[in-house]
Amino acid sequence: MVILGIVIAITFFPSEEKRVKKRFHLLSVWVSKSTEENAFTMLQKMRDIGSLFDEHCDLETDYPSLSGSYTREEISTYVGSARSHVSQLSLKFYDLQIVFPEKEVAQVTLTARLTGRSTAGEQMDETRELECLLRKTEKKWLFRQIDVVEVLKK
Amino acid sequence: MNANSEIRQFFFPSITLKFLIRVSSVALLAYLFFGHLCIPFSIQGISMEPTYHNGGVNFCWKLRYLFSEPKRPDVVAVRFAGSKVMLLKRVVAREGERVEFRDGKLLVNGKEIKEPYVRYPCDWNLPPRQVEKDSIYVVGDNRSMPIENHHFGQASKSRVVGGPVW
Numbered sequence: 001m002v003i004l005g006i007v008i009a010i011t012f013f014p015s016e017e018k019r020v021k022k023r024f025h026l027l028s029v030w031v032s033k034s035t036e037e038n039a040f041t042m043l044q045k046m047r048d049i050g051s052l053f054d055e056h057c058d059l060e061t062d063y064p065s066l067s068g069s070y071t072r073e074e075i076s077t078y079v080g081s082a083r084s085h086v087s088q089l090s091l092k093f094y095d096l097q098i099v100f101p102e103k104e105v106a107q108v109t110l111t112a113r114l115t116g117r118s119t120a121g122e123q124m125d126e127t128r129e130l131e132c133l134l135r136k137t138e139k140k141w142l143f144r145q146i147d148v149v150e151v152l153k154k
Numbered sequence: 155m156n157a158n159s160e161i162r163q164f165f166f167p168s169i170t171l172k173f174l175i176r177v178s179s180v181a182l183l184a185y186l187f188f189g190h191l192c193i194p195f196s197i198q199g200i201s202m203e204p205t206y207h208n209g210g211v212n213f214c215w216k217l218r219y220l221f222s223e224p225k226r227p228d229v230v231a232v233r234f235a236g237s238k239v240m241l242l243k244r245v246v247a248r249e250g251e252r253v254e255f256r257d258g259k260l261l262v263n264g265k266e267i268k269e270p271y272v273r274y275p276c277d278w279n280l281p282p283r284q285v286e287k288d289s290i291y292v293v294g295d296n297r298s299m300p301i302e303n304h305h306f307g308q309a310s311k312s313r314v315v316g317g318p319v320w
Binding site: 031094095111112127128129149151152153154 | 232233234235236237238239241280291305306307308309313
């Protein structure tokens with residue numbers, strides 16, 4: 001009974017760390033695209049992706065044209081547009097290190113690997129270290145800031 | 155004990171306490187050595203050609219810079235993402251030095267540096283820049299590709315995890 005109680009508690013009342021990891025898992029699932037994906041799934045994923053982000057999310061990359069602050073709607077639109085240029089896409093996260101510097105703020109350092117194939121048949125394989133900031137709003141962890149770590153500065 | 159039983163004993167040893175301790179010790183030492191000190195890695199990409207080839211296998215010796223600093227022309231492994239993705243690059247300048255490329259030639263503090271390991275033609279041009287404190291400047295040996303397509307630049311020394319064994 002005690003073991004059963006512990007299992008139920010872990011399943012139905014996950015720790016904040018697990019809740020944060022779950023958001024990354026959802027982002028991975030919703031960004032990824034299989035060759036058999038139909039239009040309905042695509043639209044649903046596009047709509048769902050926006051719900052993972054705060055009203056405004058700051059993106060900092062080594063491509064100045066991509067860096068900036070984006071609204072949920074803009075993120076959904078941009079991700080949808082990017083996904084339309086690929087026939088297959090896989091986004092995976094590794095080595096998640098989560099700290100909570102303040103109440104309801106999570107800082108995550110992780111490795112992101114994006115692989116896939118463009119509609120023109122070009123192969124993609126990009127791995128980067130990311131630093132993300134998530135804020136808990138209405139019991140949901142939402143992405144507030146994503147920084148691509150610049151390891152080599154030309 | 156005849157030869158047959160000796161061979162049999164070698165391949166199918168009796169599970170004794172001594173045997174289990176020996177196996178556990180070997181496994182533990184192998185894990186510590188290959189998991190933390192001398193990490194095997196495979197090379198993906200052509201940025202270090204012809205010194206290191208795409209698909210090659212090597213080991214990263216993590217104690218290489220325990221008592222010394224990376225210096226020109228060492229090849230170092232720079233932690234790129236997480237603990238598993240590393241970049242293999244050559245150190246061309248240290249902190250405080252001014253580095254630039256002029257018509258494919260490497261200049262450090264205005265002086266041309268001979269680079270026998272660069273075998274392919276290079277026409278890179280990069281304005282001078284000073285390497286910041288606690289940093290090194292790393293470049294691949296293959297400079298035949300356009301400068302925009304080559305991963306190189308200043309890296310924090312804290313990201314240097316070691317050097318290749320050979």
